Ligand code: SF4
């Protein structure tokens with residue numbers, strides 16, 4: 034709720050005030066058990082920082098994070114530790130996020146040992162073997178090292194490591210972005226199956242709307258540190274209301290060329306998250322900007338069916354912008 038993360042960015046002049054990068058600037062959402070919420074936006078929009086702040090890999094500047102109703106954003110490291118078991122991350126790059134010197138057994142066993150979840154070696158080996166089954170890797174993978182595997186297989190190892198301590202919430206930060214198209218689909222399908230089998234909650238962070246369409250229940254679109262549109266997957270893909278979402282969607286290839294969306298090409302640069310413009314942050318790139326957009330910052334508010342939220346002056350409950 035109201036999550037903020039500002040990074041110090043030095044001073045513009047010796048006596049001037051300290052500047053901050055507003056990486057995350059008031060983000061609120063909830064994620065249910067067994068639900069997938071995707072956070073989508075261009076690089077630098079703050080989506081990774083949201084994921085990292087929730088897991089407290091980086092401490093938030095402000096706002097609240099709750100797990101099952103309990104505030105966790107201000108807990109001491111010691112109080113946070115038992116909760117860490119329940120919240121894990123799968124990173125973008127399975128090549129650099131797995132220690133090349135360790136065997137797959139040791140990589141997957143590490144969190145089990147750290148959290149004291151196995152009583153003896155036999156139990157540990159059995160857990161590792163079952164985790165390999167879970168991510169559809171052969172059990173003899175345990176004896177090998179990460180470099181012996183393909184990118185997709187390595188990401189399966191990363192998922193097994195995240196599941197190892199019994200995670201209920203997994204934050205996937207660009208978890209399939211580095212993979213080839215067909216491998217991407219396999220990992221997306223695996224995550225979807227695992228969610229069904231284990232009742233996982235997934236926060237799926239991606240720059241690519243096309244990828245999230247096949248696994249997500251809801252989508253939050255971020256621009257410059259804020260959520261600009263949030264809706265169920267079906268609503269967002271069928272009736273996007275924010276001009277930025279429409280531009281992102283217009284770049285998603287569709288199988289039927291007759292149904293192709295009119296391509297919206299955004300001009301202009303993303304403003305600096307240090308010198309945020311007055312009014313709407315998307316104004317400089319928005320094909321539909323009106324005078325009011327220069328002065329008034331649009332708030333995220335209901336627009337359309339239940340749960341559809343849009344931060345745009347043109348997207349009131351009944352005045353959908355044309356196009
Ligand atoms: Fe565009 Fe104005 Fe809507 Fe911002 S508020 S997205 S500038 S129309």
Ligand code: MG
Nearest residue numbers: 077080081207
């Ligand atoms: Mg990122």
